[in-house]
Amino acid sequence: MGLENRYYYEEGIILFKKKVGEGDLLLTIYGKEKGKFLAIARGALKIKNRLRGKVNIFSIGKGYFVKRREVDLLIFWDSYEKFFEIIKDVDKFIILSKYLKKADKFIPLEVKDLEIYEYLYKFLKNWNLINKYSGDVFLIKLLQKLGYISKVELKCKGCDKDLLKDEYVYFDLDNRKIYCEDCRTLKSLKIKSEEVIKFNEILDRTFDELIMGETGFSDKIFNLIDRMIERIEQEV
Numbered sequence: 001m002g003l004e005n006r007y008y009y010e011e012g013i014i015l016f017k018k019k020v021g022e023g024d025l026l027l028t029i030y031g032k033e034k035g036k037f038l039a040i041a042r043g044a045l046k047i048k049n050r051l052r053g054k055v056n057i058f059s060i061g062k063g064y065f066v067k068r069r070e071v072d073l074l075i076f077w078d079s080y081e082k083f084f085e086i087i088k089d090v091d092k093f094i095i096l097s098k099y100l101k102k103a104d105k106f107i108p109l110e111v112k113d114l115e116i117y118e119y120l121y122k123f124l125k126n127w128n129l130i131n132k133y134s135g136d137v138f139l140i141k142l143l144q145k146l147g148y149i150s151k152v153e154l155k156c157k158g159c160d161k162d163l164l165k166d167e168y169v170y171f172d173l174d175n176r177k178i179y180c181e182d183c184r185t186l187k188s189l190k191i192k193s194e195e196v197i198k199f200n201e202i203l204d205r206t207f208d209e210l211i212m213g214e215t216g217f218s219d220k221i222f223n224l225i226d227r228m229i230e231r232i233e234q235e236v
């Protein structure tokens, strides 16, 4: 590898930072070209280091990196947008970090995806609107973009019976399909059909529409969504 190929610029969002070694930071960055990747900011916590105070969590900017066999090194970071307001608001910081950590489990390393980049950016941009509801919506829409979930048909997977008119249906968390009472699987959850309809609605609408508009979603549906996310977490 020639010297010129060892260095590169990358625009991205710093999603996480973790102290490692003697004053170094291990960063998780979502880059426009690289997707999610790790980089070490060597000495970033040391006084008089050029990176000190520059590599802030949630900052969006451009970095200059050098390739390493293990983890690349960050040489310089220039922030365009810092989102200091999030860091100052302890409650929001905690809730945003919690959802980003959950999201992190599903986002593969080094897969370029501009849609995911834009989505993470939008999530940070709307930081003051993020709560349990919009955080869950964020995860659901992310899982949809990554191909983990899709709309659920209100039809029995076993006997093909149309279940649109049934009040309750059985939802199998393993294959994320619906069953009627007769065909239900052992591990399926009894849920209201309405929850399935609401779930499909979330998948049909954009993140903006969902967090800006009236929610109209009951807590119940988030119970289903929590279980679904928990189950998918076990798969990855």
Ligand SMILES: [Zn+2]
Pocket (backbone or CB within 6 Å): 156, 157, 158, 159, 160, 161, 179, 180, 181, 182, 183, 184
């Ligand atoms: Zn059936």
